[in-house]
Amino acid sequence: xxxxxxxxxxxxxxxxxxxxxxxxxxxxxxxxxxxxxxxxxxxxxxxxxxxxxxxxxxxxxxxxxxxxxxxxxxxxxxxxxxxxxxxxxxxxxxxxxxxxxxxxxxxxxxxxxxxxxxxxxxxxxxxxxxxxxxxxxxxxxxxxxxxxxxxxxxxxxxxxxxxxxxxxxxxxxxxxxxxxxxxxxxxxxxxxxxxxxxxxxxxxxxxxxxxxxxxxxxxxxxxxxxxxxxxxxxxxxxxxxxxxxxxxxxxxxxxxxxxxxxxxxxxxxxxxxxxxxxxxxxxxxxxxxxxxxxxxxxxxxxxxxxxxxxxxxxxxxxxxxxxxxxxxxxxxxxxxxxxxxxxxxxxxxxxxxxxxxxxxxxxxxx
Amino acid sequence: xxxxxxxxxxxxxxxxxxxxxxxxxxxxxxxxxxxxxxxxxxxxxxxxxxxxxxxxxxxxxxxxxxxxxxxxxxxxxxxxxxxxxxxxxxxxxxxxxxxxxxxxxxxxxxxxxxxxxxxxxxxxxxxxxxxxxxxxxxxxxxxxxxxxxxxxxxxxxxxxxxxxxxxxxxxxxxxxxxxxxxxxxxxxxxxxxxxxxxxxxxxxxxxxxxxxxxxxxxxxxxxxxxxxxxxxxxxxxxxxxxxxxxxxxxxxxxxxxxxxxxxxxxxxxxxxxxxxxxxxxxxxxxxxxxxxxxxxxxxxxxxxxxxxxxxxxxxxxxxxxxxxxxxxxxxxxxxxxxxxxxxxxxxxxxxxxxxxxxxxxxxxxx
DNA sequence: TTGAAAGCGCTAACAT
DNA sequence: ATGTTAGCGCTTTCAA
Numbered sequence: 001x002x003x004x005x006x007x008x009x010x011x012x013x014x015x016x017x018x019x020x021x022x023x024x025x026x027x028x029x030x031x032x033x034x035x036x037x038x039x040x041x042x043x044x045x046x047x048x049x050x051x052x053x054x055x056x057x058x059x060x061x062x063x064x065x066x067x068x069x070x071x072x073x074x075x076x077x078x079x080x081x082x083x084x085x086x087x088x089x090x091x092x093x094x095x096x097x098x099x100x101x102x103x104x105x106x107x108x109x110x111x112x113x114x115x116x117x118x119x120x121x122x123x124x125x126x127x128x129x130x131x132x133x134x135x136x137x138x139x140x141x142x143x144x145x146x147x148x149x150x151x152x153x154x155x156x157x158x159x160x161x162x163x164x165x166x167x168x169x170x171x172x173x174x175x176x177x178x179x180x181x182x183x184x185x186x187x188x189x190x191x192x193x194x195x196x197x198x199x200x201x202x203x204x205x206x207x208x209x210x211x212x213x214x215x216x217x218x219x220x221x222x223x224x225x226x227x228x229x230x231x232x233x234x235x236x237x238x239x240x241x242x243x244x245x246x247x248x249x250x251x252x253x254x255x256x257x258x259x260x261x262x263x264x265x266x267x268x269x270x271x272x273x274x275x276x277x278x279x280x281x282x283x284x285x286x287x288x289x290x291x292x293x294x295x296x297x298x299x300x301x302x303x304x305x306x307x308x309x310x311x312x313x314x315x316x317x318x319x320x321x322x323x324x325x326x327x328x329x330x331x332x333x334x335x336x337x338x339x340x341x342x343x344x345x346x347x348x349x350x351x352x353x354x355x356x357x358x359x360x361x362x363x364x365x366x
Numbered sequence: 367x368x369x370x371x372x373x374x375x376x377x378x379x380x381x382x383x384x385x386x387x388x389x390x391x392x393x394x395x396x397x398x399x400x401x402x403x404x405x406x407x408x409x410x411x412x413x414x415x416x417x418x419x420x421x422x423x424x425x426x427x428x429x430x431x432x433x434x435x436x437x438x439x440x441x442x443x444x445x446x447x448x449x450x451x452x453x454x455x456x457x458x459x460x461x462x463x464x465x466x467x468x469x470x471x472x473x474x475x476x477x478x479x480x481x482x483x484x485x486x487x488x489x490x491x492x493x494x495x496x497x498x499x500x501x502x503x504x505x506x507x508x509x510x511x512x513x514x515x516x517x518x519x520x521x522x523x524x525x526x527x528x529x530x531x532x533x534x535x536x537x538x539x540x541x542x543x544x545x546x547x548x549x550x551x552x553x554x555x556x557x558x559x560x561x562x563x564x565x566x567x568x569x570x571x572x573x574x575x576x577x578x579x580x581x582x583x584x585x586x587x588x589x590x591x592x593x594x595x596x597x598x599x600x601x602x603x604x605x606x607x608x609x610x611x612x613x614x615x616x617x618x619x620x621x622x623x624x625x626x627x628x629x630x631x632x633x634x635x636x637x638x639x640x641x642x643x644x645x646x647x648x649x650x651x652x653x654x655x656x657x658x659x660x661x662x663x664x665x666x667x668x669x670x671x672x673x674x675x676x677x678x679x680x681x682x683x684x685x686x687x688x689x690x691x692x693x694x695x696x697x698x699x700x701x702x703x704x705x706x707x708x709x710x711x712x713x714x715x716x717x718x719x720x721x722x723x724x725x726x727x728x729x730x731x732x
Numbered sequence: 733t734t735g736a737a738a739g740c741g742c743t744a745a746c747a748t
Numbered sequence: 749a750t751g752t753t754a755g756c757g758c759t760t761t762c763a764a
Contacts, residue, residue: 004537005536005537006757006758007757007758016735017734017736018757018758019735019737019760020734021758022758022760023733023734023759026759030734031733032733035733035734044533047532047533047534047537049510049513049514049533049537049538050510050514050757050758051423051514051757052419052422052428052512052514052515052516053419053420053421053422053423053428053756053757053758054423054740054756054758055419055514055757055758055759056417056418056419056515056740056758057417057419057420057423057739057741057742057756057758057759058739058740058757058758058759058760059740059758060740062418062419062515063511064496081487081693081696081700082700083555083696083697083700083701083716084700084701084704084714091717091719093557093558093561093562093717093720094561094562094719094720094721095719095720095722096565096721096722096724097722097723098724098725112478112482115481119497119499122499123499123501126501128496128497128508128511128515129496129497130430130494130495130497131485131494131495132494132495133485135489135492142494144415144416145418145429145494146418146494148415148416148418148421149418149419149422149428149494168415170371170413171371171413171415172415189449191459195459195460196459196460199462309675313679321460327447327449330449334447334448334449334450335450348450350450351457351459352449353457353459353460354459354460354461355460355461355462355463356462356463357464358463358464370741372742373741373742374741382750383750383752384741384742384752385744385750385751385752385753386750386751387742388742388743388744389749389750392743396749396750397749397750398750401750416741416742417740417742419741419742420741420742420743420756421741421742421743422742423740423741423742423743423756423757423758424741424742424743424744424755424756425742425743426743
């Protein structure tokens, strides 16, 4: 890996100018076949790979789309992994075990699916994807760093403060994912959290006494969480119960916080139904109830929100509202691609449909 | 979004030179506080975001790691999604349904988990990740494109031909994931497919007649698939059966191909056990057997390989060999980070342990 | 069809 | 502490 080959090296070796080298790579037909071959040979011989930075600088575009999100839920305390350490050679290449309960990592979650969608669509459209995960940087370096390297940026709602977002969008198109629309400065893809939660709540209230329902809320600063509360409280009020009278517990969207909340409920008296602001917490609730010997749905109904995979596969299967996560990612890419083509088009807001999925956990046995 | 602000604009507005602007951003302490403030004000006022291309060119490094993989399994025929079309406004914001069977997209698969691992580790180490998914490009443009934009590249085994890989590694460090080690030119992270498959096979042979076992192989060009076959055949021979006598069916790692293979088996006579080269195919086999009223594990044992999530959650739960997918991704990033620090270190090969997970599908009922 | 030369926007010596 | 300047490696007019 001596010194990296550049256009100059290739040009010299092929006996042509750097302009010709560039042409061979960009518009091969503009070069005489003989010349082209000579250049291609030199390219191969030198292992020449064009510098993306130089090209990006000269072309003033990169062909890369950025996706930025806040940070990892539980993965922040991912276990240490040190493959570079000693003692590798002596380790066994496999072990045998009876089905171990859950590994050290969480299952596929919201972000993974959004990412998958973005990948698929970027791939279809011929873009490359750059992924940045926020760290606790005061100066918001990471997101700016990414913004400087891409043609367009997708950000998860609330992962970036408004002022930073405003500045970034001065440089490149920005698409905001989910959450409440933020004015109409940016392109936006969202879902109708409130409407779906209201409907889901109505369904539950058909089976459970509105006065004995507990709402398990998300973190106070989550816009999605807030919208879900809005939908819930609207439905409860419509059923003739003041929202203030409902028991509200607050979690942080993690499974563990759901377990804790359920333990509190057990202490205070098991409710008729628990409506959680996301699946993870709902699953935690079910965990804790099971441990305590309380049956779902026999003794208490439970619902979630998001539609992660684990919700479909839990026992009992969890009633939830499925977000079109993959399509959210895809839509964001489409919006970005569109704006890159037509920079001056009006900001567009796309609202994707949610799907309420009724399953065992909310269906009182006959 | 007039013209993008550059260092020159900022410098002019702040009444300083471009060098000072650059300093304020790179080494703030080297600038007098008053000056720094002036510059920062100008930055904010102009919405200045440094160009990653220019910076990368000048610094000769980007801080980005690349991850390249072949293409999407089944997602190539992902359904059309057109969010930009008409009629959006009138669409309902949600729908209600009883638990729908499987959506249009596959569950979280091998690649998704590897990706997650890479993300986590890149995040920990302060790198940004660039993801490229291969298209059927003759000139291998995509991977070269990525290689030109990153400081180091991770590729999935067999997703890139040897000659291309060799060329790329002339420019930047390359880490190859999984599969058989390719000489010792690159850093490498792999697993011992053969040993684990041999052990798994032995376990199955303890319950099923070796003469009545079917091996469901992967595509002929998969090195992982080949290694799994090696392990299987070794175990079978050790049991006193010539490998040639074993019935071998070939699939392409998809669930559908597993279903087809099972249908063939049903026609030819249901075997005592099916050992599949990956989980997807094993799940397909179970699908088809269930449809035909053949019980797993009562009538036939089935095992997979990979340890994807769906394997743990299927009915019956699938015996498999769990790959440390997340750790594979993390290890690759660690290897890359190490090499960027010490470019001349000897190529390193890390072998991660597999875990054989015995579950219902291979456990003959008492 | 090919070459010469002027940027693209930034960093990092080197001067001051 | 700040300014000047020479690249970094490529694309793209404009000429020849």
